[in-house]
Amino acid sequence: MSRRTAPAPPSGDTPARPLRADAERNRRRIIAAAQQVFAIRGLDVTLDDIAHHAGVGVGTIYRRFANREELIEAIFEEEIQRVIDVAEEALTHEDPWDGLVHFFTRSSQDFADNRGLREVLMVGTHGKGRVADARERLSPAISAVMERAQQHGSLRNDIEVTDFPLVQIMLGAATQLTGSVAPDLWQRYLILILDGLRTSRQAPTLLPHRALSQEEFDRTAP
Structure with a gap:
């Protein structure tokens, strides 16, 4: 009788078992x-x-x-991809300026709602693998939205893609300072910034949020 051969150990290519x-x-x-x-x-x-x-x-x-960085990778690759999707969606707007406003508004809302997303994109010290790759994909997507509006003549020609993260840092600072008093106040300053980015307009855009009262402002003091 022939001896039965012992089964070979699983190779490194064997798919991982699904979790219980x-x-x-x-x-x-x-x-x-x-x-x-x-x-x-x-x-x-x-x-x-x-x-x-x-x-x-x-x-x-x-x-x-294995560590916090691995958890950040697992979460924020998808979060950044959603910002990229918004930029690509902005390119479908017939009016390039409307597309740019759409992108700035939607992404600013995401950053206001998610401090971690703002930090992982704007600071860039976390996420060395998939998150870093997603950050690299985001920059050309933003550039496409901005360049289209510049070619249309509605966005100032001296605005660069590197201005976008600084705008978001400014809005983020306002959000963190006033979030407990007026969580939507950042929308007021976004409109002021967009009015400054536009080449021309007939009149100032209506601000979507009132200014803080003196009492509210005093409550924001650190």
Whole structure:
């Protein structure tokens, strides 16, 4: 009788086993908690903070993600892609200026709602793999929106793609300062900025938010 050959060990190309149902639930809880914590507090949080918000032990996070950077990669690649999608959507607007306003408004809303997204894009010290690749894809998408408006004659010719992140940093500072008093106040300053970017207009654009009262302004003091 011939001897039965022992089965060969699995090769490195063998697909990873799907996570058990409970492990997958924990992974989703971790992702959801990290999205919420990063959005509210920014990227300067610990895995312990995220574990506490998720209601799991920090060891559970380490079984799914080797470190905080890996978790940032898992979350923000998709978040940045959504900003790219908005830029590509802006290019479909018949009027290039309307497309630029659409992009600035939608992306500014995303950054106002998500401090972590603003930091991962504007600061650039986090995300060395997929997030860095997504950041590189975003820049030409923004350039296309801006160049189209410049060729149309509605956007100032001296505006560069590097002005966009600085505009968002300014709006982000306003959001962080006034978020507890008037969370939508950034919209007022976006319109003021857009009026400054446009080559010509018949009259100032109506501001969508009133200015802070003196009492409200005093409440924003650090």
